Amino acid sequence: MGTTTGAASTADPAARRKAGRPRGELLNRPKIARAALRLVGDRGYDALTMSALAKALGVSASALYNHVESKQEVLQLVQDQVMDEVDCSGFATLPLQDAIRRWAASYRDVFARHAPLVPVIAVLQVSGSPRTLRMYEEVAAGFARAGWETSRIIPAIVALESFIFGSALDAVAPQDIFDVGPLADEVPAFSTAVDSQRATGKDPAQDAFGYGLEALLRGLPAGPGSA
Incomplete structure (x- = not known):
């Protein structure tokens, strides 16, 4: 009886598939994006190749190509993964300049965590990145509602x-x-300016970001008839 049951189990295709599945998470596009993001973060953009990505995922290159067609597509997945972290919710509820402040601060913080991607994402097309496009839709709709x-x-x-x-x-x-x-002594004005900023005790990068953003906002019209 036990032998018969074992033979039937062995012959059962469903049982064979279950036994043959990997113990870890199955390969999918979000997992590919996360692995690519880690690879870029650890080793820089130049290290992101399809073979290196397949190795990082513990799969063959052919298995990777079953999910993505090219490195360009991988980058679009990464772009969506990163842009999804940016908070653009304020454009639906806040006055435009307050919404921009929230969005810009979130955007800057996200890319400070993923700095190696800045030169890549800044020039990457958005056509294959639906979550990125949704972010831009929220931002554009906020400007439109403000009368731009x-x-x-x-x-x-x-x-x-x-x-x-x-x-x-x-x-x-x-x-x-x-x-x-x-x-x-050769650059006294610049040296004095550097020392003066340090004397404020403010983080230089945060200080510059806040100052620059407010300067930009002063130059942006805020409502109907001023665009």
């Missing part, structure tokens, strides 16, 4: 993003990036 002329919305977003990406890189720059060392 539609032809000026994209230039405003790009101007803000250019500042945000630069600020994200500044957030991970060395704290002593502006140390002038023994050349202080």
Whole structure:
């Protein structure tokens, strides 16, 4: 009886499939995006190749290609993974400038955590990234509700993003990036300005981000008829 049951179990295709499944998480697009993000974070963008990604996932390259067609598609998955962390909820409820403040601070913090991706994401097309497009939709809709002329919305977003990406890189720059060392006497105005900022006790990157964002906001029209 026991032998018969064992033979039937062995012959059962469903039982064979279950026994043959890997113990870990099955390969899927979110898992691929997370692995690619870790790879870039640990070793830089140049380390992201399809073979390196397959190795990091513990699968063959052919298994990886069953889920994504190219490195470009992987990057679009990564873009969606990262952009999904950016808080754009304020554009539905807050006055435009307050919404921009919340979005810009979140955006900058997210990319400060993923700084190696800034040069890649900044020039990556969004057509294959639905969550990224949803973020832009929320932002554009917020500008439109504030009465902005539609032809000026994209230039405003790009101007803000250019500042945000630069600020994200500044957030991970060395704290002593502006140390002038023994050349202080040759650049007295700059050296004095550096010392003066330090004397405030404020984090230099955060101080610069807040100052720059407010300067940008003063130049952005806030409502109908001013765009």
